[in-house]
Amino acid sequence: MFSVFNIWGTFNNTLFYLSFIVSLAGLCGNALLLWHLGLHIKKGPFNIYLLHLAAADFLFLSCQVGFSIAEMVGHGNTLHFPIIFLWFAVGLWLLAAFNTDCCLTYLLPSCCSPICRRRPRYTSLVLCLLIWALTMPAVLLPANACGLLHNRMSLLLCFKYHWLSIVWLGVLVSIACVAAKVILVCGKCCSLQPPSKFCKVAQCSGILLLSCRLPLVVYWSLRSAVKLLLPFFLPLAILLACIDSSAKPLLYYMKGRQLGKREPLRVTLNRALGESSQLSLRGLSLPMSRV
Numbered sequence: 001m002f003s004v005f006n007i008w009g010t011f012n013n014t015l016f017y018l019s020f021i022v023s024l025a026g027l028c029g030n031a032l033l034l035w036h037l038g039l040h041i042k043k044g045p046f047n048i049y050l051l052h053l054a055a056a057d058f059l060f061l062s063c064q065v066g067f068s069i070a071e072m073v074g075h076g077n078t079l080h081f082p083i084i085f086l087w088f089a090v091g092l093w094l095l096a097a098f099n100t101d102c103c104l105t106y107l108l109p110s111c112c113s114p115i116c117r118r119r120p121r122y123t124s125l126v127l128c129l130l131i132w133a134l135t136m137p138a139v140l141l142p143a144n145a146c147g148l149l150h151n152r153m154s155l156l157l158c159f160k161y162h163w164l165s166i167v168w169l170g171v172l173v174s175i176a177c178v179a180a181k182v183i184l185v186c187g188k189c190c191s192l193q194p195p196s197k198f199c200k201v202a203q204c205s206g207i208l209l210l211s212c213r214l215p216l217v218v219y220w221s222l223r224s225a226v227k228l229l230l231p232f233f234l235p236l237a238i239l240l241a242c243i244d245s246s247a248k249p250l251l252y253y254m255k256g257r258q259l260g261k262r263e264p265l266r267v268t269l270n271r272a273l274g275e276s277s278q279l280s281l282r283g284l285s286l287p288m289s290r291v
Contacts, residue, residue, distance in 0.1 A: 008232060015235035019242050020068045023061045026246025030058040033249045036269045044275030045124040046198040049098035050252075052128040053091055057245035060087035064242060081234070082143040085220060088241055089139050089169070092213060093131045095205055096172045099179035102202040106183055138168060166221045173209065173217060180206025197255065197272065204251055212244035 037051040067080040101124070120126075140149070142161035147153030183199045184206075215237035219226050226233050256272025257263070 012232055012235050015232070015239050016068065016071075019064065019235065019239045022239065022242045022246050023064045023068070026242060026249075027058065027061045027065060029246060029249035030054050030061065032265065033252065033269070034058060036266055037273065040266050041270055041274055046098070046102065047273045047275060048124040048128060049094055049101065050201075050273060052132070053094045053098065054248070056087050056091035056094060057248065060084055060091065060245050061242065063087060064238065079149065082139065082148045084238070085143075085216070086136065086139045088213075088216060090132060090135045091245065092169070092172050092176070092209075092217070093135055094128065095209060095213075096176040096179075097127055097131065099176045099183075099202040099206060102196075102199045103179035103182050106196070106199050107186065138165060169217050169221065173214065176209055177206050180209075200255070201251070205248075208244045208247060212240040212247075216241045 033054045034051070037047060037054060041047060043051075063084050067077060067084070070077060071080075142158070142165045143149050145154050145157035145161045147158070180203050184203050215233070219234055219237045223234075252272045253265070253268055256268040256270070258271075
């Protein structure tokens with residue numbers, strides 16, 4: 001019996017330190033990404049989403065690192081999970097908005113393209129600011145009612161807010177995954193126009209969401225049962241979420257680099273996330289020779 005507990009303890013400690021190492025690496029990557037996206041790359045509708053997503057990932061990873069250090073020195077805090085889940089939820093909402101915008105722009109370029117006059121100029125920025133503002137009460141109200149922020153718990157309010165948050169998270173995950181899937185299917189089967197580089201980023205983010213972000217959503221939704229039956233599930237879900245938040249800068253770098261060339265990071269990221277050349281071609285579904 002004691003050997004079983006030792007095995008689980010070793011497994012949980014391994015997940016804890018892996019999450020810490022991945023978070024440190026991702027923190028550096030997202031800091032560089034914020035620096036280049038914020039100061040060196042011209043802002044467009046799509047890389048505004050990615051700028052705010054990098055900020056949410058940076059906050060998630062920095063809080064994870066801070067709470068991990070506190071736990072290492074013997075000052076564990078019950079606020080760990082609700083605080084990191086707050087920034088995680090912001091990133092989830094931003095992913096859903098980014099994937100949906102990419103999907104609509106790809107399917108309806110004449111109506112939803114960033115160069116189309118029917119689209120309000122600051123749509124992406126206003127939507128990102130609304131996401132930051134609305135996610136806080138959407139996470140903190142159920143966390144407070146269910147006793148995650150303090151020891152007192154209101155059973156009726158907890159049940160009410162918790163189920164609302166489950167529905168809200170389910171809708172976000174569904175929207176992000178369906179939008180990425182639609183881009184993938186239409187790009188292969190139904191369209192003469194190849195997907196843009198931002199559509200390809202949306203496809204990859206949908207895959208990462210299903211494999212790395214979904215476990216933490218499941219834990220938030222069913223935490224009482226999961227905590228009782230699978231005590232190792234939370235450390236594993238946090239590790240996967242840290243991998244997702246840390247992988248995006250590497251994903252952008254791999255999409256922007258050219259084989260056989262050594263280029264500055266700024267050039268590579270500008271090729272992957274810059275919108276100047278992309279917007280000039282947006283909306284053309286036929287080659288110029290056919291027009």
